[in-house]
Amino acid sequence: MGTDPSPTTRTPRLAGAWVPPVALLSIGAGALLAVFVYPLVLLLAGIVLVAASPLWTPAERSLAVLGLPLIIGAPLWATLITDLFRAGSVTGGVWGFVVPACVGLGFVILAVLWIRGRAAHARLQASA
Numbered sequence: 578m579g580t581d582p583s584p585t586t587r588t589p590r591l592a593g594a595w596v597p598p599v600a601l602l603s604i605g606a607g608a609l610l611a612v613f614v615y616p617l618v619l620l621l622a623g624i625v626l627v628a629a630s631p632l633w634t635p636a637e638r639s640l641a642v643l644g645l646p647l648i649i650g651a652p653l654w655a656t657l658i659t660d661l662f663r664a665g666s667v668t669g670g671v672w673g674f675v676v677p678a679c680v681g682l683g684f685v686i687l688a689v690l691w692i693r694g695r696a697a698h699a700r701l702q703a704s705a
Contacts (some may be wrong), residue, residue, distance in 0.1 A: 591630040592701050597694030600626035601687050604641060608650035608683070612657065620646060632697040633690065641690050649683035652676040 600623045607620025627633060627641045652675065 589631045589701070591626065592632055592698060594695070594698050596626060596630050596632060597691045597698070599623075600630065601641065601645075601691050601694070604645050605649055605683065605687050608646040609653065609680075611646075611650050611653060630694075631701075632694040637690055637693055640686060645683060645686055645690070648679055648686065651679045 603619040603623030607616040610616035624642050627638055
């Protein structure tokens with residue numbers, strides 16, 4: 578009675594096509610701008626979405642929840658720490674390589690997780 582699909586054909590919650598871009602871009606933006614309050618809210622919201630969504634494997638979840646914010650946010654926090662201790666002249670030469678490498682690696686991880694999340698969404702849609 579009614580049009581409610583049976584529980585076996587219903588897709589799980591937080592498995593929509595909107596989850597990978599929203600969750601991963603929230604983590605990326607939150608990690609890049611984590612010194613401000615609102616990006617921290619984005620970071621936490623993205624982490625909750627990734628952790629609660631069935632679109633990623635446990636290894637992918639841990640990479641998104643732990644690795645992505647640390648890699649993308651590392652240059653920001655390292656810059657703040659070196660400025661705090663006035664050690665900018667010691668790290669100045671390496672900084673031109675470290676910052677783009679960390680941010681670039683973070684965005685490669687973000688793209689891979691986004692593609693994996695979209696593929697998992699497509700698999701769930703095909704099986705439903």
